[in-house]
Amino acid sequence: NAGVTQTPKFQVLKTGQSMTLQCAQDMNHEYMSWYRQDPGMGLRLIHYSVGAGITDQGEVPNGYNVSRSTTEDFPLRLLSAAPSQTSVYFCASSYYRVGLYEQYFGPGTRLTVT
């Protein structure tokens, strides 16, 4: 299993540009989520999905769009990039096991918006 994969690893955008961060998992996990990590901060939840066709907002959803058409993929779209969205983005997937969710994190995407 490749686990959770994210592409690209690095990206530089100009203010106002749009792009999609890709996330895929091959573990057949129902639950997937996106976090962002800013300097001096822990990870904060952007959006999450409990299954194909179902998404919901997390703590910091503004400026981001998600959709979940398949179990494997959960892309994160930046509609009009802003410097405040400069961050490291982590995708995670998880499954429910014995009372808790086992989280698997991807390697992260470092995004810089100039």
Added chain:
Amino acid sequence: AQTVTQSQPEMSVQEAETVTLSCTYDTSESDYYLFWYKQPPSRQMILVIRQEAYKQQNATENRFSVNFQKAAKSFSLKISDSQLGDAAMYFCAYEWGSQGNLIFGKGTKLSVKP
């Protein structure tokens, strides 16, 4: 709302010695999970240890153990026989909701001196 606080931005320990990282949290729930994650310079999020709130026994994983004080809402991580490879950011996290979402503290940067 649940919150997670790590009051030590940086800690340092001598190789082979013991260090304790602090974490406090706030919640009105009675049953929940707490985690410690390690993030080395590679950025990969690595689960170190987890604690179920309804279990009074403190979790232990090899050189890593926790001191869980439910009434005080405290969840500290003890690393024994510290190794150079333990140098990393350490994040305390609380699992909330029925989807396994995580709330993270701001992290503690641990340095290990040879």
